[in-house]
Amino acid sequence: MNYLHHYHAGNFADVLKHTLLIQLIRGLQRKERGLLYLDTHAGRGLYDLTSASQGDRLDRQPEWPQGIGRLWTASDLPSPLSEYVALVRACDAKHGGAPDSASPSRYPGSPLLAHVLARPQDRLALCELHTDEVVALRRALPPSRRPSVRELDGYSALRAMLPPLERRALVLIDPPFETQDEYANILDGLAEGLQRLPGGTFAVWYPLTERARNEDFFSGLRSLRLPPTWTVELTVADEESPLKMRGCGLLVLNPPWQIDSEIIPWLPALAELLAQYPGANADLRWLVHE
Numbered sequence: 001m002n003y004l005h006h007y008h009a010g011n012f013a014d015v016l017k018h019t020l021l022i023q024l025i026r027g028l029q030r031k032e033r034g035l036l037y038l039d040t041h042a043g044r045g046l047y048d049l050t051s052a053s054q055g056d057r058l059d060r061q062p063e064w065p066q067g068i069g070r071l072w073t074a075s076d077l078p079s080p081l082s083e084y085v086a087l088v089r090a091c092d093a094k095h096g097g098a099p100d101s102a103s104p105s106r107y108p109g110s111p112l113l114a115h116v117l118a119r120p121q122d123r124l125a126l127c128e129l130h131t132d133e134v135v136a137l138r139r140a141l142p143p144s145r146r147p148s149v150r151e152l153d154g155y156s157a158l159r160a161m162l163p164p165l166e167r168r169a170l171v172l173i174d175p176p177f178e179t180q181d182e183y184a185n186i187l188d189g190l191a192e193g194l195q196r197l198p199g200g201t202f203a204v205w206y207p208l209t210e211r212a213r214n215e216d217f218f219s220g221l222r223s224l225r226l227p228p229t230w231t232v233e234l235t236v237a238d239e240e241s242p243l244k245m246r247g248c249g250l251l252v253l254n255p256p257w258q259i260d261s262e263i264i265p266w267l268p269a270l271a272e273l274l275a276q277y278p279g280a281n282a283d284l285r286w287l288v289h290e
């Protein structure tokens with residue numbers, strides 16, 4: 001296993017993904033009926049930013065200062081961003097962070113954020129392939145109301161867990177993109193997921209690294225019979241910059257009704273806060289309009 005989310009935790013990509021995740025959960029919770037939150041690539045749930053700050057033998061440097069670090073003490077944030085920061089702050093405080101510290105010491109992953117937002121009628125299924133991460137994730141979750149954590153390939157979880165009893169689901173597909181076949185696995189997973197639960201909400205995180213791979217992914221998507229779908233893309237630099245990953249996107253199939261109008265207003269502020277080089281931008285683009 002080469003991938004360690006540790007060094008990425010709280011970076012600009014997490015800021016985008018986790019702010020949108022919170023809005024998607026809130027949007028789906030407008031309906032009283034319970035839902036399944038399925039995290040196919042859950043990670044360890046809680047990241048210690050102080051140990052990541054020391055770097056490592058591979059000379060990886062922590063990325064959170066250019067992500068949550070930029071928002072931590074910012075004032076007058078648009079409300080979805082301030083709600084996100086408040087949730088990260090609550091997690092930090094719960095795990096020993098000083099209330100008024102100038103920077104975070106802990107960062108919650110998607111499972112912990114979903115866990116705090118879950119209502120009694122909601123159910124969480126958290127899948128992670130790597131044993132160390134599974135052990136850490138179980139430890140990060142409170143023993144009372146601990147959701148199911150499965151040591152399982154996330155793509156097979158789509159087959160194993162859909163459709164859920166609740167007939168409603170939010171599925172987060174957030175793989176590490178370490179292998180060449182990741183995009184193909186996502187397309188197969190979405191096809192399978194839509195067949196099993198056509199009305200399910202599927203959110204897929206993807207990096208903006210190589211233009212050709214992203215174009216192939218989007219042409220692959222067009223061969224699926226997509227339900228209403230949009231994507232939000234954030235770039236922190238243009239293609240001339242030295243950054244390997246200059247941006248990322250979150251593709252959402254079957255988003256909660258009209259939630260785009262709640263997301264579009266805060267995207268310019270986000271791009272401005274997270275810009276690293278010229279060319280920063282954030283926008284929402286419909287692939288199939290609702």
Ligand SMILES: C[S@@+](CC[C@H](N)C(=O)[O-])C[C@H]1O[C@@H](n2cnc3c(N)ncnc32)[C@H](O)[C@@H]1O
Binds near residue numbers: 044127
């Ligand atoms: C980007 S991280 C997940 C971060 C997490 N979703 C969050 O937002 O906090 C990707 C995770 O997928 C795990 N992983 C890699 N291949 C997997 C697979 N086939 N099935 C499930 N998990 C996998 C990695 O160990 C890593 O923890």
